Amino acid sequence: MPDFLTEEQSELRQQAESLAQQISEMEMDSSDPKKIQLQIREKSKAAGIFHLTQPIEYGGLGGTAIELTIARESLAIKNVGHLPGIFGPSPGLLSKASKEMKQKFLDPFLAGEIESGFGFTEPSDAQRHTWAKPEGEELVINGAKSYVTGGSNADFINTLVEVEDMGPAMILIETSRPGVELKTAFSSVDGSHHASFTFSNVRVPKSHVIGEAGTGMTRALEQVNSVRMAIAANCIGLNQFVCDLVADTLKSAKTEPNPNHETRVKFGRMRTHAFAARSSVYRTARLIEAGENCVNEIMASKILASESIAELTDIAIQVVGGEALIESHPLASIFRRVRATRLAEGPTDTLHANISRGCLDLNLGRI
Ligand SMILES: Cc1cc2nc3c(=O)[nH]c(=O)nc-3n(C[C@H](O)[C@H](O)[C@H](O)COP(=O)(O)OP(=O)(O)OC[C@H]3O[C@@H](n4cnc5c(N)ncnc54)[C@H](O)[C@@H]3O)c2cc1C
Secondary structure, X not given: OOOOOOHHHHHHHHHHHHHHHHHHOOOOOOOOHHHHHHHHHHHHHHHOOHHHHOOHHHOOOOOOHHHHHHHHHHHHHOOOOOOOOXXXXXXXXXXXXXXXXXXXXXXXXXXXXXXXXXXXXXXXXOOOOOEEEEEOOEEEEEEEEEEEXXXXXXXXXXXXXXXXXXXXXXXXXXXXXXXXXXXXXXEOOOOOEEEEEEEEEEEEEHHXXXXXXXXXXXXXXXXXXHHHHHHHHHHHHHHHHHHHHHHHHHHHOOOOOOOOHHHHHHHHHHHHHHXXXXXXXXXXXXXXXXXXXXXXXXXXXXXXXXXXXXXHHHHHHHHHOHHHHOOOOHHHHHHHXXXXXXXXXXXXXXXHHHHHHHHHOOOOOOO
């Protein structure tokens, strides 16, 4: 078996493949997205996939890095991995919150009763990073966050804030607090929804700091790393979907020679890039599972996976022709969705620069 999967991991792959098949055969009534989401959720629970993203102590399956990679890749190979409802909400940063905070926010969040956002990116013209001043038992927060996915529906935002004399901290801020203002709500080409917020003298209790003040950047990066791996796993599955689609198109074409040499070279290039990205993502998942520090490998995997799917989709559209740009064609939808992956959770250039920094300035990391 080329992926060297254990028996349990092979079984998980079959479960995810079967779920992907079921979802791809569903009749989707686009006028009722909530109903589709609920139907997918039920199928995913029955297939043993939904709870993979939730820790065992919350009744989940506590999926490992490899298990999550297998599940996400298998779903993306059928081009359904992006649909809402497949994976349960995961505690993310809140797993590091105090017992009281978990009761108040994490339990209803995992039950689907309240929603959250992640506040990291700031407006490019910000004069100062979002900051907080301690006052007695409270923190007074000022600043802005510019790109909070799901922000319009969020009940709270886990926000990176510079606390004076203490350093960066992740702070839970309810969107209903006085001084929190939703400035703009917008959507991006991939179809996801976001909002920008300002914070003007927002007061929160000090207990809203998640973990210790000063560890905010580390906490935020833990969250970012797991999302980077999720993006990478989804992209390598999509690479396979796109390669399969092009292979089917080429095999069924009636032109002679079929395909011509130039197209064969293009297709070989697609498959080579898909192979490189996939190898990197699985290797990184194994390193995470072995408990290694692999921040560089995660960045490299996210770069290889997101850049390869962007390139493969572009080539595939060129090979298939104008039909691929019709809105209902899967390549048109993938083209829109994958563009965001080269920016979200760290743009490719920034990640490349960080990988250089590890080697040149810090003498750290294996790559
Ligand atoms: C679909 C989507 C969802 C998102 N969701 C969230 C969210 O929930 N929460 C959140 O906080 N943010 C979110 N973001 C924002 C995302 O994290 C930022 O867009 C991304 O980090 C880039 O930041 P920026 O847009 O400010 O661009 P900049 O950081 O200004 O980058 C612009 C350009 O400059 C280059 N650049 C910048 N710094 C460096 C460097 N040090 N070295 C080399 N090149 C550099 C970049 O590569 C890029 O080409 C989301 C973005 C997208 C597209």
